[in-house]
Amino acid sequence: xxxxxxxxxxxxxxxxxxxxxxxxxxxxxxxxxxxxxxxxxxxxxxxxxxxxxxxxxxxxxxxxxxxxxxxxxxxxxxxxxxxxxxxxxxxxxxxxxxxxxxxxxxxxxx
Amino acid sequence: xxxxxxxxxxxxxxxxxxxxxxxxxxxxxxxxxxxxxxxxxxxxxxxxxxxxxxxxxxxxxxxxxxxxxxxxxxxxxxxxxxxxxxxxxxxxxxxxxxxxxxxxxxxxxxxxxxxx
Numbered sequence: 001x002x003x004x005x006x007x008x009x010x011x012x013x014x015x016x017x018x019x020x021x022x023x024x025x026x027x028x029x030x031x032x033x034x035x036x037x038x039x040x041x042x043x044x045x046x047x048x049x050x051x052x053x054x055x056x057x058x059x060x061x062x063x064x065x066x067x068x069x070x071x072x073x074x075x076x077x078x079x080x081x082x083x084x085x086x087x088x089x090x091x092x093x094x095x096x097x098x099x100x101x102x103x104x105x106x107x108x109x110x
Numbered sequence: 111x112x113x114x115x116x117x118x119x120x121x122x123x124x125x126x127x128x129x130x131x132x133x134x135x136x137x138x139x140x141x142x143x144x145x146x147x148x149x150x151x152x153x154x155x156x157x158x159x160x161x162x163x164x165x166x167x168x169x170x171x172x173x174x175x176x177x178x179x180x181x182x183x184x185x186x187x188x189x190x191x192x193x194x195x196x197x198x199x200x201x202x203x204x205x206x207x208x209x210x211x212x213x214x215x216x217x218x219x220x221x222x223x224x225x226x
Contacts, residue, residue: 006152034214043201043217044153089152096143096205097166098215100152 002027004092006101014109019077021104023090026071030092030099033066033073038087038103047088048075080108112136114204114218115184122224123192131187131221135204142185143215144177147199159185192225199223 003026013019025033034049050057050064050073057064061080066073073092077084085108091098115134123129135142140161145153146169155169159179167177174192179185189196199222203215 004152036217043219045217046214049214096141096158097155097169098143098145098153099155102152103150 002030002092002094002097002099004090004099004101006090006104008104009102010105010107012107012109013080015081016079019075019080019084019106019108021075021088021090021106022072023074023092023101024070024072025092025099027092027094027099028068028071029094032093033064034091034093034098035062035064035075036089036091036100038089040086044089077106080106082108082110084108114139114202114216116200116202116218116221118221119219120222120224122226124226125193126191129189129192129196129223131189131200131202131223132184133187133202133204133218134184135202136206136216139204139206139216141205141215142179143203143205144185144187145201145203147201147220149198153201156187189223192223194225197223197225 006023031052036044037047038044050066061078063076087103089103090101142159144156147153157170157177158166174190176188199220201220202218205215
């Protein structure tokens with residue numbers, strides 16, 4: 001089955017700086033890569049996703065890049081704000097089953 | 111559209127009791143997925159159901175766990191004879207068609223099960 005690894009497990013950044021989270025996956029058939037943000041005690045919420053036919057996607061301060069050859073994808077958050085503090089999960093899928101990374105706890109210091 | 115509704119939000123059970131977790135998908139969604147999240151871990155796929163059909167239960171423990179999605183009513187995840195290791199957050203997600211390259215799955219708020 002698919003194995004998704006996510007790094008780092010924790011990330012502390014100064015407000016206004018950028019945050020980068022990286023994930024690798026094992027199944028070359030995976031073609032859908034969503035990113036979820038989860039605040040304490042709440043549901044995972046989709047913040048951005050990318051399909052395998054695209055190398056990069058941007059939505060305001062959030063961007064995701066995908067390298068299918070190397071089987072890795074990354075989340076970039078620019079100009080971080082305190083409300084960006086949360087746990088972020090990457091996932092990979094080639095059908096209906098999402099395989100999640102273990103999560104990155106992001107703390108934005110004011 | 112109220113979104114994916116799960117209840118109860120919190121459930122406490124003693125060891126050996128049964129736990130029933132309910133999930134009402136978003137209106138118009140006929141595909142339901144259950145995931146389990148252990149403390150400080152990512153979500154793990156458990157089961158994928160369509161109305162009256164279990165499509166994939168490869169992530170479900172072989173014993174004590176079962177799931178259904180009847181023609182009428184919510185999807186139910188049932189855990190019999192709960193043990194402490196079952197303590198986790200259980201999330202349900204739904205999609206209008208098969209989740210994947212064309213459609214995202216929307217998650218509910220989860221049910222936090224505590225076994226004492």
